[in-house]
Amino acid sequence: MAYWIFLGAVGYALFFLLRPSVDFNAGNPIHESRATVESRTSELARELGFSTDSLHMLSTRTQHLGYYEILADSLGDSLSRPGELHERDAFLSSWLVTVATSLDELETSLSLSQSDLFERAGHLQLRYDDEGKVRRAATNSVTDNPTFVPGDSLLGVAQKIVSDIFAYDLSEYRLSSVDIRDTSLSDVTPTFDNNSANVSETDVGSNTTFHWQIIEKANAGPERLILEIQPKIREVNGQYGTQIRYGASLISFAATDQNEPEQFARPFAPDSQYYIVLYLTVGLLVVLVFFKGIKHINKGQVEWKRALFVFVTITLAIFLWRILFLIYTHRPFLTDDMFTILFFNFLLFGAVCGLYGALAYIGWEATARENGDEQLHVIDAFWRYRFFFRETGDGLLRGFALGGVLLGGLSLALYLMGLVFYQHDSQFGFTEPSISPKLLTINMSGWVNAWLVALGHIGVVVGFLRKRLPNKKIFYPVAAILLGFLCAGSAALFGTNGTIWHEVILFTGLAPVLIYAFDRAGILTVSTGWWIFAVTIFTLPYVGSRSMDIGYVAWVQFFILGFPFLYGLASFRYGNSVSEMGGYIPQYQERIANHLRVEKEIEIARESQFKLMPLRPPSIPGVDVYGFFLPSFEVGGDYFDYVVGRNSRPEAEILTMTIADVSGKAMKAAMHAVFTSGLLLSRLSNDHPASILREVAPTLYHRTDPQTFITCIIAQYDPEMRKLTIANAGHCLPMIKREGRAEFITTPAPKYPLGLFDRVDYQALETNLQPGDFLLFYSDGLPEAVDPEGNRFGYENLAGLLESLDTDQKTCNEIALDIKRRIQKFSDYQLADDTTIICLKV
Structure with a gap:
């Protein structure tokens, strides 16, 4: 633990040491809230001659990446760090406010870009620097220009706009040039502001542009002021008749320094290489995650309550973040239909991410359960609402250390590559300042990102590679390169002024740290470390703000970060071990264990059942006999046996054969079959077939339930006398093939199955066999076999089957196997019932 803490502390120190060189917003926190900026815009609008009461505002925080790139190109190695540029009042960030009408009566489609909104519905657009001064202003030539500043000369109007409204001290500037056609207007007619009036305007001249140049470069402020206005005459129909007012409308204003571009914010237009990396990484992640997830679902290895919680939480978090962004930015400009479409679009996107x-x-x-991963037991405890354990504290503290290492590694890599990072918290750019519940949205973004990265990028992908690349010398470089691509393409929390390949190198350098933490600590440490990494980056623009409306975000957020740290310390110091709570076995593992136990028990029963049947046929001169049992399930309700006994003539051997078939299938039938086999086996060697059935009938009647019955046939063959004795208790009639013709052997009544009646006076048939005779004893599984079309084999086909067999040349073993193959092929290897046969050849 001390090693981790040391590395984490070094990482944090390195990050804050290098931050002024690598953070685009270092030394330039947000000083004004959106509400403050919009209130100032309303005041400026009134001074410019119109009210914003019927209009709406869209306010976003912009970062002047285009300006920074121009400075980097022009200054090269002499370019100062971002922190120093901000100290020298470089205009690297601003609030951009667009005043526009609702889109209810305009087009029904709108992208969520501010430039698109201004072009279609905007009236006035203002850009403020961090001192609250207007640095850019523009009106829209497509929509009505609402601005009107009265004055007796264009120069007077221009000075009023620049000095009184935009608050620039013109004594520090000199008027360098004026592009003007008419410099004088007649006196101004007073207006009566307390009375309502009908107003109409008329353009009375061409646009006029004024240029001011700063007198001393040492003075603070922009070097040039450029104002473009258009002369106007306004007719006001008031209480005392029509009155004429002279003035001008604002066209544009710019307060610029050397090298400042027209467009400050670099448009997000990545090259094709970016899209290649993006689509490849997202595609690979989706394939791996869906493959692994569905694979384990098919195996039943799912804790559905946990998976559902993750799905709902991520779905709601992403959906709520996007809806809050929409409500606090574009909602006033959207029609109800457009808002509904975006609402369901955001919900669908959230659901996809949740899935x-x-x-x-x-x-x-x-995978973690298969590999016995670290911290899995801690996660199990979380799901059981148990948190205060020493291992929990250990994981959290290691996570804070990992967060520091990631931040330090990020800053060091950026510094060595000569890059800076800027805020880019979503696909919409830098959005958090425009959303009021910032603490909620920052933490939602951080935790969702941490979950998705820890589970998908690291948990699934690294786990997948670790299983297939056991050699760590191969595993680490392969996993680091792949993880670097995945993070650069789909897990970046910020943007840089480099290419996509710079970001791939950047994350590839951070990847070994994540892989090592996942291997040595576990998922809790990785997710905590990535959350701290993400939330710290999201919070940086609020650190050091002069305004309490903004600065509280950083203070409260770092307090939120401190809570799990203190909790980790307390639980690490005073918590019990999670092992004392007892191991957790998931329901699916219990089901699998039970299933395996049942399978093992069934296998034991199957082996036991087969052991009750003869392993090889008896050897009697002049007799060839062979039988087999083929269950339709793992175990079955059939039983067969053949034994050699003496019966009434001790000097002569006789062969006794039996087949029993219990009603039903599987384990229940098998248990009755085993019980019946014990009753029969004790009598087969010496008793007469009919007497055996008469003697076991009462026992089976009393020991079986009313729904169970057993058919049974017992045959004794005396080889010396060639006499066959058969007693039948409801079993299938045996068949005899003699001189190539097969027919059923009719056995005497009564033939009730065993288990139906307490006492039955079974009788036996005695007949003599001839050399070459072939007999077939079988259970009903043979005639009841069903082909894939549902057709039964049937009793009527048994004679044909027997006659088609070469019973003269083949042994009983060969004949039995031939019957087995034919019946399996007929039923497509899906037996409808247990099948048992005994073949006898004399």
Whole structure:
């Protein structure tokens, strides 16, 4: 643990040491909230001659990446660090506010970009620097220009806009040039602001542009001020008649420094290589996660309550984040239909991500149980609402250390590559400042990202590679490269001013740390470390803000980060071991264990049942006999046997054969078959067939339930006298083939199955056999075999089957196996019932 803490502390120290060089927003926190900026915009709008009461505002925080790239190209190695650029008042970030009308009466389609909104429905767009001054202003030539500033000359109007409204001290500037056609207007007619009036405007001249240049470069402030206005005459129909007011409308304003571009924010237009990496990594992740998840679902290795919780949590978190973003930004501009479409679009996207997260959890947990991964027992305790354990504290503290190592590694890699990172918290860019419940959305984003990365990128992918690459010298580099690609393509929490390949190298350098933490600690440590890594990056723009409306986000967020740290310390110091709680066995593992136990018991029963039957036929001169038992399930209700005895003539050997068939199938039938076999076996060697059936009938009647009955046939053959004696208790009639013709042997009544009546006076048939005769004893599974089309083999086909067999040349063993193959092929190896036969050839 001390080793981890040391590395974590070094990582945090390295991150905050290098942050001014690698963080685009270092030294330039957000100082004003969205509400403050929009309130100032409303005041400026009134000073510019219109009210925003019937209009709406879209306010976003923008980062001037295009400006930074121009500075980097022009200054090269002499480019100062981002922190120093901010200290020198470089205009690297701003609030961009668009004042626009609702889209109820406009087009029904709109992308979620601010430039698109301004072009279609905007009236005024303002860009504020971090001191609250307007650095850019523009009106839309497509929509009505609502601005109007009265004045007796264009220069007076221009000075009023720049000095009084935009608050620039013109004494520090000199007017360098004016592109103007008419510089004087007649006197201004007073207005009566307390009275309602009908207003109409008329353009009275071409646009006029004023250029001011700063006098001393040492003075704070932009070097140039450029204002473009258009002369207007406004007719006001008031209480005292029509009055004429002279003035101008704002067209555009820019307060610029050297090298400042027209477009500050670099548009998100990645090259084709970015999309190649993105689609390949997302595709690979989806395939692996879905493959692993569905594989374990098919095996039944799923804790459904846990998977459902992960699915619902991720779905709601992503959906709620996007809905909050929409409500606090674009909702006033959207029609109800457009909002409904986006609502369900966001819900669907959240559900897809939730499904991905649930399958990733299923894949990770099942693999973790197979491998006995670290911290799995801690996760099991979490699901049982037990948290205060020493191992929990250990995992959390290692997670904080991992977060520090990741932050330190990030800053060091960026510094060595000469790159900076900027805020890019979602596909919509840098959005958190525009959303009011920032603490909620920051932590939702951080935890969802941590879960998806820890479960999918690391849990499933690294677990997949670890199982297939046991050699660590091969595993670590392969896993690091693959994880670097996956994180660069689908898990980046920020953007950089480098290419996609720079980001691949960056994350490949961080990957071994994640893999090592996953191997040596576990999923709790990895997810905690990535959450700290993500939330710290998300919180940086609020650190050091002068405004309490903004600064509280950093303070409260770091307090939130401190809570699990303190909890980890307390549980590590005072918690019991999670092993004392007792091991947790998932329901699916219990089901699998029970299933395996039942399978083992069935296998034992199967072996025991087969051992009750003869392993090889008896050897009697002049007699060839062979039988087999083929159950339709693992065990069955049939039983056969053949024994050699003496009967009434001690000097002569006789062969006694029997087949019993218990009603029903599987284990219940097998138990009765075993019981019946014991009753029969004790009498087969010496008793007469009919007397055997008469003697066992009462026992089976009293020891079986009313739904169970047993058919049985017993045959004795005396080889010396060639006499065959048969007694039948409801069993299938045997068949005899003589001189190539097969027919059934009719046995005498009564032929009630055993178990139906207490006492039955069974009788026996005695007949003589001839050399070459072939007899077939069988259970009803043979005639009741069914082909795939549902057709039964039937008793009527038995004679044909027997006549088609070469009983003269083949042995009983060969004949029995031939019958077995034919009946299996007929039924497509899916027996409808247990099948047993005994072949006898004299």
